Amino acid sequence: MPGDRPGGAALSATGLSKTFRIPREQVHTLKERALHPLRRGSHHELRALDDVSFEVEPGEFFGVVGRNGSGKSTLMKCVAGIYRPDAGEIWARGRMATFIELGVGFNPDLAAHDNVMINAIMLGLSPAEARRRYEAIVRFAELEEFADLKLKNYSSGMHVRLAFSVMAHVDADLLLIDEVLAVGDASFQQKCHDALQELRGRGKTIVLVTHDMNAVQRFCDRAMVLERGKVVGIGDPRSVARRYQELNFGGAADAALSGAHLGDGAASILDIWFEDGDGRRAEAMPHASDCGLFMRVEFNQRVEDPTFGVMVTDEKHRPVWAATSGLAVRRSGGFDAGERVDVGFRFSNVLAPGRYFASPEVVYYGGGHRLMDHREDAATMVVTGVREAPGMVDLPVEVTITSSNAPVEQAAGR
Amino acid sequence: MHADLTAAERLPDAHRVTGPSAIAGDWRRFAFLTVTLALTDWKLRFYGSVLGYLWSLLRPLLLFGILYVVFSQVVRIGGEVEHYPVQLLLGVVLFVYFAEVTGDCVESVVDREQLVRKVAFPRMVVPLSVALSCSFNLMVNLIAVALFVLLSGVEVMWTWLLVVVPLALLVVLATGVGMLLSALYVPFRDVRPIWDVVSQGLFYATPVFYPVELVLDVSQEATRVVLANPLAAIIVEARHLVTGSSPSAAEAMGGAAWLALPATILIGCTLLGFWVFNRIAPRVAEDL
Numbered sequence: 001m002p003g004d005r006p007g008g009a010a011l012s013a014t015g016l017s018k019t020f021r022i023p024r025e026q027v028h029t030l031k032e033r034a035l036h037p038l039r040r041g042s043h044h045e046l047r048a049l050d051d052v053s054f055e056v057e058p059g060e061f062f063g064v065v066g067r068n069g070s071g072k073s074t075l076m077k078c079v080a081g082i083y084r085p086d087a088g089e090i091w092a093r094g095r096m097a098t099f100i101e102l103g104v105g106f107n108p109d110l111a112a113h114d115n116v117m118i119n120a121i122m123l124g125l126s127p128a129e130a131r132r133r134y135e136a137i138v139r140f141a142e143l144e145e146f147a148d149l150k151l152k153n154y155s156s157g158m159h160v161r162l163a164f165s166v167m168a169h170v171d172a173d174l175l176l177i178d179e180v181l182a183v184g185d186a187s188f189q190q191k192c193h194d195a196l197q198e199l200r201g202r203g204k205t206i207v208l209v210t211h212d213m214n215a216v217q218r219f220c221d222r223a224m225v226l227e228r229g230k231v232v233g234i235g236d237p238r239s240v241a242r243r244y245q246e247l248n249f250g251g252a253a254d255a256a257l258s259g260a261h262l263g264d265g266a267a268s269i270l271d272i273w274f275e276d277g278d279g280r281r282a283e284a285m286p287h288a289s290d291c292g293l294f295m296r297v298e299f300n301q302r303v304e305d306p307t308f309g310v311m312v313t314d315e316k317h318r319p320v321w322a323a324t325s326g327l328a329v330r331r332s333g334g335f336d337a338g339e340r341v342d343v344g345f346r347f348s349n350v351l352a353p354g355r356y357f358a359s360p361e362v363v364y365y366g367g368g369h370r371l372m373d374h375r376e377d378a379a380t381m382v383v384t385g386v387r388e389a390p391g392m393v394d395l396p397v398e399v400t401i402t403s404s405n406a407p408v409e410q411a412a413g414r
Numbered sequence: 415m416h417a418d419l420t421a422a423e424r425l426p427d428a429h430r431v432t433g434p435s436a437i438a439g440d441w442r443r444f445a446f447l448t449v450t451l452a453l454t455d456w457k458l459r460f461y462g463s464v465l466g467y468l469w470s471l472l473r474p475l476l477l478f479g480i481l482y483v484v485f486s487q488v489v490r491i492g493g494e495v496e497h498y499p500v501q502l503l504l505g506v507v508l509f510v511y512f513a514e515v516t517g518d519c520v521e522s523v524v525d526r527e528q529l530v531r532k533v534a535f536p537r538m539v540v541p542l543s544v545a546l547s548c549s550f551n552l553m554v555n556l557i558a559v560a561l562f563v564l565l566s567g568v569e570v571m572w573t574w575l576l577v578v579v580p581l582a583l584l585v586v587l588a589t590g591v592g593m594l595l596s597a598l599y600v601p602f603r604d605v606r607p608i609w610d611v612v613s614q615g616l617f618y619a620t621p622v623f624y625p626v627e628l629v630l631d632v633s634q635e636a637t638r639v640v641l642a643n644p645l646a647a648i649i650v651e652a653r654h655l656v657t658g659s660s661p662s663a664a665e666a667m668g669g670a671a672w673l674a675l676p677a678t679i680l681i682g683c684t685l686l687g688f689w690v691f692n693r694i695a696p697r698v699a700e701d702l
Contacts, residue, residue: 020700029604077699081534084433084696094426100532107454107528114454121446122533173426 008286009055009091010174010205011062011079016088018049018074018229048074049085050229056207056222057284057384058093059353061200063216063223063237064209065244071229072209076100076178079207093205094173097123099163106159108152112143115151116166123170133169140195141165142188161188168195175199178209193219213241221355221382222283235283236355236380263371266303267362270340271296272310272379274358285349287385287394292346293323295360297373299335305365306332306372308343313377315355320392323347331365352394353385436538436695444536451543456550470551471558474510478503481623495625496659500563504656505622505649507555512588512645513613515548519592520599520606527702537695541596545589552581563656573655580648580655583680587644590684593691600694600701620646626653626666634668641667644680 023043048071056062066072077083080098106115120130138147141161216223216237223240225233233243276282277290285291309324323345361374460467485491522544599605629637641647647663654662664670
């Protein structure tokens, strides 16, 4: 395997930084350089990316949002290999297809055919493969009648349709898309979304840069907010969208724990998080791995034998599973005011791929479900999987096929 | 856990994204891209003109016609030189190729800004595709030269086959200089007028319209200076191999050892072009 990097992330970036030096005076000729050999230090630095780290799991639909100038496009260009970052590492799995700033660099003097060939080859197809897919690409873009027209005669919508179509047909494992779905008419937009969903269904990983919070909430499994080149929020689309709104319109800065508090306040849930099998915090978890759900609780007064519980719901907020300490450890002991505990629920991840929310709570011993603290949707996790699994859970199964008049025949499976 | 393993096995291999470079990556993709760009470039060059590809032929032929009339009828340089028309045509075609590659390379990277800024691909594809596209022209032109040579009554010789050697060196030289110019043009836009002048100067400094014998008539030293220019040495050698009547580059310089001079300059220019292009390749998308 070329380059061994731990972990199975489809895309991972650690500590990315990128600084642009913007000269106050653009020196663009040898003449100026020769006339003023000493006048060259004058430039200011623009820190476009500042220690950006994130991971995207295989099969995930990941959103990157941020205001203009927040570093989104620079990040995309670094990930796409167009810019070289000053610091940090990027690792990607498989072939990447990029779709940056409306179009993939078409030549306006060439007809659709030549442009499609050039771009398909740039994105990694061989000329033979590109020729085979040409028909499908033009059909998808709905440009059959205009295939012989030079691209300079295309409308911007036709441009984008063609570019998107090429990208969707090159069999990339990882698609980087920078703000494109806003162009084109509504029906083609829908078509793009459907195509992306279909690609994702086939296990492709998609990174989408956008301003469109609706798109983030509709399509993304997770998203990240960039501000002045820094990651200021990463997590489920709802909290990211909220964070983005805060940045845009001011407002409370802390959106870490999103849910509302319920309960009398005898205990406070300070934090809740998911961990992978190796004990690292994670927001995305592969299906069928070992993982854990943890909460950190601080007691504000002396409490005897509290019960810790958590409710896990799916993305439509249907209850999936509830875990409680009450069954395993009936009497949890006494805790003094100011004492902090970490409570963990370890489980084997049989959840079907999708997004899940966790709502933790601390209740008094005994019946009545008297709450000390409860946080609605305080943590979220994406379960990733390679295969489609309808249903809420994907349990390990053993399949048997037994003929009623023959000896037992067994087929092992999952 | 077993299920997890099989899922991981299906994942494609991880690779590190290190940013753009001149030549890194899959060499097949590199070759496909270079050829595809060169072909479309060639197509574009004559697209929409009535005479189409004929233009690539007519350009050197017209230049040849003018030079022939001037230097055999008016100035009479080529009067007593054997096979002067063949020498002239060969010189013109080879020089025009060099001028075309280097001239077209200058803006090549900047002109393909759309591509360079939006797609990660090995940057050296750009000047190489320009050189390849011009080489298609050269091949068409050489067919015309071959016909002309046969018609003008030069004896058929086995040395004709050896012409591929100076031709190959010419391609290498032109490509190397082209890479250098395309890289320098990114930060320095006055490379264009500078190169136009240099190119014009080279036309006179190179035995294109005059035969090398004329320089030999001046002095051996002058010949050595003129042939230190690898372009001159290549043209002189090609003429020698084709006509058999004009002296080879080694003979004109007075010893094969002197060939080390143009050879060094040729290798130096090519390596310099390669090195400079490699240097600018990672940042070219930002500096455009």
